[in-house]
Every structure is written in structure tokens, then in C-alpha cells.
Amino acid sequence: MKYLDEFRNKAAAKRLASRISSEVGEGEVTLMEVCGTHTMAVHRYGIKGLLPPNIRLLSGPGCPVCVTSNRYIDKAIAYSKQSDVILTTFGDMVKVPGSRSSLAREMSRGADVRIVYSTTDALKIARDNTERKVIFLGVGFETTVPTVATSILEADRMGMKNYFVLSAHKLIPPAMKALLDGGELKIDGFICPGHVSTITGTQVYEFIPRNYRVPCVVAGFEPVDIMQAIYTLVQQITRGIAEVANQYRRAVRKEGNPKAREVIYEVFEPSDSDWRGIGVIPQSGLMIRQRYRKYDAEANIDVEIEPSAENPRCICGAILRGVKEPLECTLFGSLCTPEHPKGACMVSSEGTCAAYYNYGRQMPKKPEG
Amino acid sequence: MCLAIPIRIVERHGIVGIGEVGGVRRQVDLQLLDDVQIGDYVIVHAGFAIQKLDEEEAAETLSLLSELISGDS
Ligand code: SF4
Numbered sequence: 001m002k003y004l005d006e007f008r009n010k011a012a013a014k015r016l017a018s019r020i021s022s023e024v025g026e027g028e029v030t031l032m033e034v035c036g037t038h039t040m041a042v043h044r045y046g047i048k049g050l051l052p053p054n055i056r057l058l059s060g061p062g063c064p065v066c067v068t069s070n071r072y073i074d075k076a077i078a079y080s081k082q083s084d085v086i087l088t089t090f091g092d093m094v095k096v097p098g099s100r101s102s103l104a105r106e107m108s109r110g111a112d113v114r115i116v117y118s119t120t121d122a123l124k125i126a127r128d129n130t131e132r133k134v135i136f137l138g139v140g141f142e143t144t145v146p147t148v149a150t151s152i153l154e155a156d157r158m159g160m161k162n163y164f165v166l167s168a169h170k171l172i173p174p175a176m177k178a179l180l181d182g183g184e185l186k187i188d189g190f191i192c193p194g195h196v197s198t199i200t201g202t203q204v205y206e207f208i209p210r211n212y213r214v215p216c217v218v219a220g221f222e223p224v225d226i227m228q229a230i231y232t233l234v235q236q237i238t239r240g241i242a243e244v245a246n247q248y249r250r251a252v253r254k255e256g257n258p259k260a261r262e263v264i265y266e267v268f269e270p271s272d273s274d275w276r277g278i279g280v281i282p283q284s285g286l287m288i289r290q291r292y293r294k295y296d297a298e299a300n301i302d303v304e305i306e307p308s309a310e311n312p313r314c315i316c317g318a319i320l321r322g323v324k325e326p327l328e329c330t331l332f333g334s335l336c337t338p339e340h341p342k343g344a345c346m347v348s349s350e351g352t353c354a355a356y357y358n359y360g361r362q363m364p365k366k367p368e369g
Numbered sequence: 370m371c372l373a374i375p376i377r378i379v380e381r382h383g384i385v386g387i388g389e390v391g392g393v394r395r396q397v398d399l400q401l402l403d404d405v406q407i408g409d410y411v412i413v414h415a416g417f418a419i420q421k422l423d424e425e426e427a428a429e430t431l432s433l434l435s436e437l438i439s440g441d442s
Binding site: 119198 | 372373374375377390391398400401402403410412414415416417419420422423424426427429430431433434435437438
């Protein structure tokens with residue numbers, strides 16, 4: 001398929017690997033792939049196996065389902081129990097364990113939870129069920145938010161009264177800043193999320209090389225893309241350069257997609273947001289503006305939830321910060337599997353634990369120290 | 370969840386496009402992009418086209434790549 005096959009050339013990926021090896025020399029280099037889709041690709045294509053042992057790839061917080069707080073999941077579960085509610089969501093959210101239950105479990109008990117492929121489907125469900133309240137679980141980053149904002153604008157145009165969004169949308173650059181400020185990790189370079197960047201453009205990362213001297217490369221999702229991005233990062237690191245480069249030029253423009261951003265900020269405004277493992281990051285979320293408040297589930301539909309609790313044995317939070325790896329979790333692969341996930345990082349196919357599990361043929365290096 | 374794939378637009382009816390990928394046709398919402406033409410490749414995420422693919426840039430990336438790895442055996 002065009003735009004895919006030519007970037008899946010194995011021979012090219014291997015040659016890039018040897019270029020990377022000779023460029024990097026002896027020093028230890030730690031790179032973070034921020035986006036969960038990159039994590040999945042890294043494991044699927046065996047990228048870690050191609051790289052020299054002194055390059056360490058860490059997964060970051062870029063898996064929307066993984067970073068969604070238990071409190072949000074508990075709230076979604078509570079809504080699903082209301083008999084006049086139809087809960088609509090992308091499939092990944094259903095299996096995520098909350099504090100006491102999951103949407104999947106509530107479905108088996110009769111809750112009306114429907115998996116949709118797009119917000120267009122959710123709107124259609126609302127139109128077909130005007131006597132019920134239809135709530136869409138708004139989880140996702142810059143890539144997904146325009147599609148949710150569009151649905152709210154559409155509901156508004158049509159004067160719909162039964163469509164609501166429970167928003168836990170998040171923004172990537174503030175999370176990268178929080179990791180850098182947290183100081184738990186020494187990150188030598190970021191592989192920046194390609195599809196988030198189709199919307200944001202590349203300028204949103206400029207503060208990272210400028211303020212932290214850490215190079216950033218926006219990358220596509222095929223093996224050649226990722227290897228090329230790593231090569232560029234290693235080149236910058238060994239030469240003492242720090243800048244934002246764009247490997248994914250076929251899809252990412254410097255200015256991003258201004259039309260999509262206009263739609264986002266028509267409907268949403270920045271707000272503080274709670275990230276699993278990281279905590280509340282200032283201005284890292286998006287809440288529905290006053291003007292569209294009638295589509296905000298929280299503002300319109302009362303729900304009570306008990307205090308949220310984390311599974312004390314799940315280290316998903318630390319994994320999302322890049323400070324631990326799945327093999328350090330005692331539940332990994334035994335009690336926690338994609339079929340029976342105990343934590344969010346095992347649910348989504350782009351969750352780090354799921355990626356390690358699904359592509360286990362390529363076991364990662366044990367972390368040092 | 371940020372999974373998105375390149376799809377070729379084969380029909381367009383206002384903001385609704387029909388895309389084709391690997392012989393399968395599916396509906397694509399085009400309202401987040403200006404002037405998508407039939408024959409264009411777009412990146413589709415959750416039913417919406419979020420960006421057009423740029424053929425020249427793709428060729429450029431590949432030629433950079435072949436420059437980079439030529440000379441190796
Ligand atoms: S393996 Fe399961 S329990 Fe362990 S950190 Fe990952 S998601 Fe949590």
C-alpha cells in the first residue's frame with residue numbers, strides 16, 4: 001500500500017541500524033517515544049533488537065487510555081449504571097479496570113455501553129434514541145479532540161438535547177514538560193508523536209530544545225520512520241545540537257492543521273488535568289467552554305462516585321513516567337494479561353504492558369540500577 | 370488510539386468522502402481539511418481525515434533515506 005510499504009523496507013531499517021551504531025559510539029543514550037502508537041510499532045517491528053545495546057528506548061505517557069485517571073473511569077462506570085443513559089466509547093476504554101469495576105463488567109450486568117468507531121456513530125445513536133441520554137467518553141489527545149469538538153458543533157447545529165461528552169482530553173506538550181521538570185529521568189531525546197503533530201504542527205515542541213537542550217524528532221510509525229528518527233536524534237546528541245526535526249514530513253506540516261485547531265478551541269479551553277502516574281499537570285487538559293456547557297456530561301447529569309482507589313500492585317503509573325518497565329511488575333503476564341488486565345497499561349494495544357506482552361518474542365533489556 | 374492510516378479518497382459528497390484502503394471502502398469525514406480532491410491520500414483517524422499526505426515530501430524522505438544508506442554493502 002502506498003505510503004506504507006516503502007517505509008517498511010527491512011533492509012533499509014537494518015542499514016539505518018548500522019548507521020546509528022557507528023554514529024552513537026560508546027555513550028549511553030536514553031530516548032523516549034512519547035506516543036503509544038510508537039511504542040506498539042517499536043515492539044511490533046522489533047526496533048529494540050535492531051538498536052545497539054547502549055541506546056535505551058523508554059515509553060512515555062502517550063497512550064490516552066493509559067493516562068486516564070481511575071476517577072474518570074469510575075465516573076463513566078457510574079453513568080453507565082443509570083438506566084436512561086447510553087454510554088458510547090472507543091473500544092479500548094471498555095476493559096480498563098476502574099477502582100471497583102470496569103465498563104465490560106457493567107455491560108455483562110446489563111449496562112448499555114456501545115463501542116463506536118467515530119463520534120459520528122455516537123451522534124447517530126443519540127439521534128436514534130432521543131428519549132435517552134447519550135454520553136460519549138471523550139478520551140484522547142490533540143489527534144482525537146477535533147473529531148469530538150466537531151460532534152459537539154454538529155449537535156449544536158441540530159439542536160440536539162440528549163448528546164453529552166465526558167471530557168478527559170489531554171495535551172501532549174505539557175506532559176513532556178512535566179516529565180522534564182520531574183527530573184526522575186535523564187532523557188537525551190524525544191521521538192515526538194506523529195499524529196498529534198499533524199494537528200499541532202512542530203512548533204509546539206520548540207520549548208524543549210530551547211529550555212531543556214533536549215532534541216526532538218517528529219516521526220512516522222513505520223519501521224524506517226522510527227529508525228530514521230532515531231538516527232537524527234543520535235546525530236543531534238553526538239554533535240551537541242538540540243532542535244526540533246521533522247521526519248514525518250509527508251503528513252506533518254510546520255503549522256499543523258489550523259482548521260482542526262480552530263474547531264478544538266471553539267469548543268474547548270485548556271484546563272488542569274489529572275494524569276495517571278503523573279498527577280495533575282497545569283493546563284494539560286481541555287474542558288468544554290461555557291458556551292457549549294449543555295453538552296458537558298458532568299455539568300448536566302448528576303452522578304455520585306465513591307473515592308477512587310488504585311490497584312497497589314500495578315506499577316502502570318511509574319511505567320507511564322518512563323521510570324519502570326513492565327517486567328518489573330509482579331503481575332505482568334501472569335495475573336495481568338490483555339484478556340484479564342489488572343491495569344490500564346495492559347488494556348490498550350498501545351499500552352506499554354500490552355506491547356511487551358503481545359510482542360514478547362523481543363524481550364527488552366532489564367533496566368539498570 | 371492515535372492510530373491513523375493513509376486512505377485514498379475515491380468519491381466526495383460534500384463533507385463526506387469515500388475512501389479506499391486495501392480494496393475496502395469506507396466513509397471518511399472531510400470537514401477538518403480544505404480542498405481534498407478525489408485521488409488525494411489522507412490520514413484518517415477515528416473516521417475523520419486529519420491531514421493530507423504530501424507526495425513530494427514522501428519522495429524527499431525516501432531519497433534522503435537512500436542517500437543515507439547508500440554506500441553500505
Ligand atoms: S502488567 Fe498489569 S498490573 Fe502490572 S503494571 Fe502493567 S498494567 Fe499494571
